[in-house]
Amino acid sequence: MASGSDFTTEQLLSDLFKCVSVEALKNENIQKYDLKIYGTEDKIEQYGSDIAFVDISAENFNEERRDYNLVLKYGHTQKNVRNKVPIRDGFKREIVVYTRLIPCYQRFQQEKNIRPLDFIPKCFLTKYSDTDEIIVLENLKSMGYETQDRHKPMNLSQIKLVLEAYAEWHALSFALEDQKDPEYLEITKSFRLNPWKPYFQNQLGEMIDFAQQSLYAILEQNGETTLLEKYRNLVGCDSARIVLTELMSASEDTAVILHGDCWNNNFLFKCEDNDAKKTSSAKVAMFDFQMSSIRSPVFDLSHFIYSVASDEELLHFIELMEHYYFHLSQNLTKLGSDPEKIFPFETLILHWKKYSAYGAVLCPFIMMYCFIDKQDMADFGVCQTLKNATLKIDYIRRTMAVAKHFVECDFLV
Known part of the structure; x- marks a missing residue:
């Protein structure tokens, strides 16, 4: 090209x-x-x-x-x-999603007389x-879909729309695995590797570690030394790359094919046609599957919630988890599988305690991209502009809120 x-x-x-x-x-x-x-x-x-x-x-x-x-x-x-x-690896995964996985999902839904997924x-x-x-x-934008401002958190309604889409996406994986669909089982072989591993060896990996150290500095500078100590104890290592590698390497039988890249810019929202003021979103679409892999659903959920929510939305965490699980259960039942057998709510909570560090550790890095100033790129370059984003008050507030929720959630759920 x-x-x-x-x-x-x-x-x-x-x-x-x-x-x-x-x-x-x-x-x-x-x-x-x-x-x-x-x-x-x-x-x-x-x-x-x-x-x-x-x-x-x-x-x-x-x-x-x-x-x-x-x-x-x-x-x-x-x-x-x-x-x-690793551009080619990412495209290869994404092409498998579009050419093999999604047709497999749609074929399975049609066999069950269910409307095929329509948010892709x-x-x-x-x-x-x-x-x-x-x-x-x-191009969904020509149909009225719009991106959500990456500088701002999603509202509760938008978060619930995405969780409903994830519930359907994850349920298809669970049900096809449960029912031993041969086509699906063959496709999963393309998603076993850790998609982050090649990135950790370059400048992007260095920026992930830099973001983690920035969070530590923010907590210390704001007098949150107790929170910082608890956070470090929970994640277990000061290198974000090592933490993410260990989490992605964990063996888990209860797994789905993830979306994998769950920040604001990989979702589009559409309001009702009669909503001239665009006050609420009625539909969501998701895209970009270059980081897809097969892991616990909590990798998607923690990445998403910690990337898009502020302290206000995080107050509704249990409500959001229950909303996701309600729709997951509905979808599994329609597909002919038993949610209580495959993935009961108690297992979801246990997985959150086990794997939510993934989203918490990624959050400071994702937030840099949310608050980066494009106009500074020409003067400072990508890396320095990303570093400058960590000095912004909204970056500090959002990352502190996630760190606090991650620590407190370990004791609440």
Whole structure:
């Protein structure tokens, strides 16, 4: 692919015509089309990939016109990035999700006469070759979906919508495993490895450790020495990379295929059509499965809740866990499996005590990306801009709230 910044170059146009206009529409009986290409507005949010938006106005052989609004996601083309980031591994996992796992889930739901999951964007095309990694999805923003401001916590309604989606996503894994579906069991072989491990060996791993040390400094500077001591005792090690590696290496029979990348920017929300003021979200969509693996559901839940909630939302923690479990149980029952046998609520709470350090330890790192200032990038570079984010009052408040909840929750749940 051509460089992500050169969206008008002949090379990129050629790639897009071949990968989108021909392959993605070949089953649509298309005779001719007009194509518009434009770039992403927020490069900072794409670590190992670039994004192009593609709008196609097409006409079939019956002279019927139809518009296609697509997102083309492709591997970062700069060699210095590709040498540092395991781009191909992430794309390979994500392509398996779109081409094998989701069709498996939808086939299973249809067999059970259940509406197939509808919170994942439709995938038109994937390509994984020696030179390219490409995923073409429908552009949900053209349907009224919007990102939630990453600087702000999600509200309780949004969090519950995501937890309902996770409940359906996790239930499908649990039920297919319970019923020994051969197709699913074969697919799980692609998700056994720790997707974080290659990242820990580069600059990103260093930033994860830096974020953890920043949290320790914040707690000490704010007089929370007792909280700091309890937190360090619970996580067991001052290296975030070591903590995450040990958690991801734990053997767990009760496991699902995770979403894996559970921060604000991997969700889109849509309000009711008659909600002109956009006061509440009615639908959610989730995407980006490059960090998917097979682990306890709590890896998703702790990563998500600690990445999107403020102290106000964390006060509703038990309510949120009960909300998730209610929908998990409903989905499992519809799919023909017994939730009390597979994953009772007591086991969910035990898993939270065992694995929630995953979300707590990731939180200071994720918060850096939430509060990064794009305008500082040119002056300071990525790493220094990320470090500067830890000085912001909202960063301090959010990370302290998570540390406090993580410590107190160990004694409450």
